[in-house]
Amino acid sequence: MDATAQAPEPTVGIQARFAALLASSSQALSFLGQLNLAALASLRRRARFPRADFVRVTLQCSVQALVIVVVVNLLVGAILAFVGAVQLVKFGAGIYVADLVGIAVAREMAAVMTAVVMAGRTGASFAAELATMQGNEEVDALEVLGLDTVAYLVLPRVIALTLVMPMLYLYGCAAGLLGGLLVAASMMSLAPAAYLDRSVEALNLAQFVVGGSKSICFGFLIALTACWYGLNAARDAAGVGVATTHAVVTGIVGVIALDAVFAICANALGV
Amino acid sequence: MPAAASTPPGPAEAPAPLIDVRGLCMRFGDRIVQERVSFSVGAKTIFAIMGVSGCGKSTLLRHMIGLLRPAAGQVFYGGTDYWAGDLEARNRLRSGCGMLFQSAALWSSMTIRDNIGLPLAQVPGFEGAKRDARVAEVLHWVGLEEFAGFYPADLSGGMKKRAGLARAIAASPPLLLLDEPSSGLDPISSRGFDELILDIRERTGAAVIFVSHELPSLLSIADDGIFLDADSHHPIAHGSARQLLDHCDHPTVHAFMRREDLAATDRDYASEKALP
Numbered sequence: 001m002d003a004t005a006q007a008p009e010p011t012v013g014i015q016a017r018f019a020a021l022l023a024s025s026s027q028a029l030s031f032l033g034q035l036n037l038a039a040l041a042s043l044r045r046r047a048r049f050p051r052a053d054f055v056r057v058t059l060q061c062s063v064q065a066l067v068i069v070v071v072v073n074l075l076v077g078a079i080l081a082f083v084g085a086v087q088l089v090k091f092g093a094g095i096y097v098a099d100l101v102g103i104a105v106a107r108e109m110a111a112v113m114t115a116v117v118m119a120g121r122t123g124a125s126f127a128a129e130l131a132t133m134q135g136n137e138e139v140d141a142l143e144v145l146g147l148d149t150v151a152y153l154v155l156p157r158v159i160a161l162t163l164v165m166p167m168l169y170l171y172g173c174a175a176g177l178l179g180g181l182l183v184a185a186s187m188m189s190l191a192p193a194a195y196l197d198r199s200v201e202a203l204n205l206a207q208f209v210v211g212g213s214k215s216i217c218f219g220f221l222i223a224l225t226a227c228w229y230g231l232n233a234a235r236d237a238a239g240v241g242v243a244t245t246h247a248v249v250t251g252i253v254g255v256i257a258l259d260a261v262f263a264i265c266a267n268a269l270g271v
Numbered sequence: 272m273p274a275a276a277s278t279p280p281g282p283a284e285a286p287a288p289l290i291d292v293r294g295l296c297m298r299f300g301d302r303i304v305q306e307r308v309s310f311s312v313g314a315k316t317i318f319a320i321m322g323v324s325g326c327g328k329s330t331l332l333r334h335m336i337g338l339l340r341p342a343a344g345q346v347f348y349g350g351t352d353y354w355a356g357d358l359e360a361r362n363r364l365r366s367g368c369g370m371l372f373q374s375a376a377l378w379s380s381m382t383i384r385d386n387i388g389l390p391l392a393q394v395p396g397f398e399g400a401k402r403d404a405r406v407a408e409v410l411h412w413v414g415l416e417e418f419a420g421f422y423p424a425d426l427s428g429g430m431k432k433r434a435g436l437a438r439a440i441a442a443s444p445p446l447l448l449l450d451e452p453s454s455g456l457d458p459i460s461s462r463g464f465d466e467l468i469l470d471i472r473e474r475t476g477a478a479v480i481f482v483s484h485e486l487p488s489l490l491s492i493a494d495d496g497i498f499l500d501a502d503s504h505h506p507i508a509h510g511s512a513r514q515l516l517d518h519c520d521h522p523t524v525h526a527f528m529r530r531e532d533l534a535a536t537d538r539d540y541a542s543e544k545a546l547p
Contacts, residue, residue: 048392053380137376140338144370145390146362 031150031228035158038151047151054156061122062164066171068121069114073172076109077101077179085188094188098198101180106207110172112259114165115218119251123226126157127247130230131240139231149231158223165219166212173211206271214262221258222251287350288313289367289446289478290335295344297330304330307505308344310497314445315472317479319489319496319512323527326501328482329373329450335480336448337365348446366393369439369477373450375431377423383410383434384419390442397442409437412474413467429460433467440471447471449481453488461485465492486528490516498524 041047084100130153133139142149177199184190226247233243288311296306304327312318320328333339335346337353346353348364356364369390377386387406391397397405410416413433423431432452439447452468453461465488472479483489489496489512498508498515500523508519516528525531 052385056380133379136379137372137374138378140333141370141372141376141378143338144336144365144368145393146365147393 028228032224034150035154035224038148038155041148042151042155047148050152050156053152054160057157058160058164060125061118061161062167065118065121065164065168069117069168069172070175072113072117073105073110073175074179074182076113077105077176078183079179080104080109080176081180081183082187085183089188094184095190095194095198097180097184097188097190098195099202101184102177102199102202103207105176105180106173106203106211108211108259110176111169111211111214111218112255114168114172114215115222115255116252118161118165118168118219119222119226119255120248122161123222123247123251124244126161126223126226127230127233127243128240130227131233131243134231134233135235135237135239153231154224154227157227158220161219161223162216163219165215169212169215173208210262210266210271214259217258217262218255221254225250225254288347289349290480291347291350292335293345293347295331295334295346296342297327297334297339298342303504305499305504305506306343308497308499310506310509312446312478312480312495314478315476317468317472317481317492317494319493320480320482320499321484321489321496321512321515321527322499323501323523324484326499327504328484328499331499332370332448332450332480332482336368336370337361366442367444368446368448369442369444371432371435371439371447371449371452373454375423375435377431377434377438379423382420382422383415383426383437386423386434387438387441390438394442405441409441410434412440412471413437429456429464432456432464436467436471440475440477443475443477445477447477447479449479451482451484453483453485458487461488462491464488468492484527486512486530498527 038047042049080101081097084097085094088094088097088100130139133153139149139153142152180199181192181195184195185192229243229247229250233239291311293309295308297304297308308331310318320331322328330339334341337346340354345355348367351360351364353361353364377383378389381389384406387409388402391402391405406419407416410419413436415430415433415437418426418430418434423434426434436449436452439449449468453464456464468479468481469492471477481488481493493512495511496509496515497506498519498521499505500507502523507521508515508524510519512528515524519525519528
C-alpha cells in the first residue's frame with residue numbers, strides 16, 4: 001500500500017481549522033452584538049434586568065474577592081520592591097525603588113494581577129454557574145418564558161465585573177504600594193515618609209488612567225468570555241469542567257494580549 | 272401505519288386545536304430523529320407522547336415549545352404558524368404554554384416563590400399583592416405552600432417537580448407541556464402526580480401534552496396520544512394508551528404496552544403476517 005496516498009492533505013487540515021476559527025469568530029461577534037442589543041433593550045426597559053441577580057453577582061465579584069486581590073497585589077508589590085532594591089542599592093539609588101514599585105503597580109501590575117485573579121476566581125464561577133444552568137435546563141426555562149437570556153444572564157455579570165474592576169484595581173494599587181513600602185522599610189531601612197514622598201513624586205494621574213482603563217477592559221473581557229463559554233457548554237458534568245477551563249485560560253491569555261495592545265497604544269500616544 | 276386507534280374529529284365538529292403539529296421533521300445534523308409527525312391537541316385534552324427511550328419524545332416537546340427549530344414541517348398555535356412570525360410574535364404564542372422540564376429546571380438562585388413569580392412578572396396585571404396571591408394559590412394546589420421561601424436545592428425530587436408544575440401553571444396558560452413528569456418518582460408519588468395533573472386540568476381547563484414511558488400514568492390519565500418509533504423514525508400509532516394496549520398490533524407498541532420481549536413479539540408478528 002502506498003503510505004503517501006493515505007496521508008491527509010496538510011492544506012485540508014489548515015483549511016478546516018481556518019474555517020472553524022472563522023465560524024467561532026463570527027459567533028463571538030454575534031454574541032457581542034446580542035449583548036449590545038440586550039443593553040439597549042434594558043435601557044429602554046424592553047428587556048427584563050434581574051436586579052437581585054445583579055446585586056448578588058456584584059457582591060460576589062467585589063466584597064468577596066477583595067481579600068485575595070489585596071493579598072496578591074501586596075505580595076507582587078513586595079516582590080517588585082525586593083528585586084528592584086537588590087539592583088538599585090548597588091548604585092546608591094535605593095530610594096528609587098518607590099518609583100519602580102509605584103509606576104509598575106499603577107500602570108501594569110495592579111490591573112493585570114487583579115484581572116488574572118478575577119479570571120481564575122469570578123470568570124470560572126460565571127462559566128461554571130451558567131454551564132450548570134444550561135445542563136439543568138434552567139436556560140431553556142428562561143427562553144420558554146420569552147426572556148432574553150443574554151439580557152437576563154450575561155448583561156448583569158458583564159456590567160457587574162466591568163464596574164467593579166476599577167475599584168478592585170485601586171485597592172490593588174494601594175496594596176502593591178504597601179507591599180513595596182514594607183520591603184523598603186524593613187530591608188533597606190528607608191523611612192516610610194520618604195518612600196511615600198518619592199511615590200507621590202513618581203506617580204501622576206496618567207498612570208492611574210492607563211491602569212484604570214485597562215482594568216475596565218479586562219473586566220469586560222473576562223465576564224464576556226466566561227459567559228460565552230458557560231452558555232455554550234455541553235449539557236453534562238464534563239461540559240461544566242471544559243467551560244470553566246476554557247473561560248479561565250481564554251480570560252488570562254486575553255488579558256495578557258490586551259495588555260500588550262495597551263502598551264503599544266500607550267507608547268504610540270506618548271502616555 | 273399499523274394502528275390508528277382513534278380518528279381525530281373533523282374540523283367542522285370541533286373547535287380549532289390549541290396546537291397542531293403538521294409533518295414535523297426533527298434532525299440533529301444528518302441524523303433523523305423523527306419525521307412525518309402530525310397530530311393536534313384540543314382544549315382540556317391530556318395527550319401522551321409515548322415511545323421507548325431515545326426515540327425523540329423530549330426532542331419533539333422541545334420542537335413544539337420552540338426551543339429547537341424543525342428541519343421541516345410546522346407547528347401551529349391556535350391556527351398561527353409558530354415559526355412564520357418574528358421573535359416577538361413567537362414569544363407571544365409561547366406565552367400560551369407552560370412547561371415542566373424533566374429536571375424541573377427551577378432557577379437555583381431563586382426561592383420557590385420567586386421561581387413561580389417570574390412567569391407572572393411577564394404577564395401585565397400581575398403586580399404586587401395580586402402576584403403574591405397567585406403564587407400562594409398555585410403553591411396550595413401543588414401542596415407546597417409551606418416551602419415558598421425554600422431554595423430548589425432544599426427540596427426533594429418530587430417536590431421540585433411539583434414546584435415546576437406550579438411555575439408552569441402560574442400564568443394560567445391554556446396548554447401545558449410536561450416532560451416526563453413522573454420520572455424518578457416512587458409509584459405512590461407518581462400516582463399522586465397523575466392525580467395532580469388531572470386536578471390541574473379540572474381547575475384550569477388547560478390541555479396537557481406529556482411525555483412519558485410510565486405505563487400506569489399513560490393508562491390512567493391520557494385521553495389521546497402518539498407513539499414514536501426509534502427504528503423507523505416516525506410515529507407508528509395514534510390513540511390513547513388504553514386503545515393502543517387493546518387494539519394496536521404493531522410489535523413495538525405491543526411489547527411496550529405489555530412489557531414483553533420485543534424480539535419474541537416481532538417474531539410472532541412476522542409469522543402472523545405471513546399467514547394467508
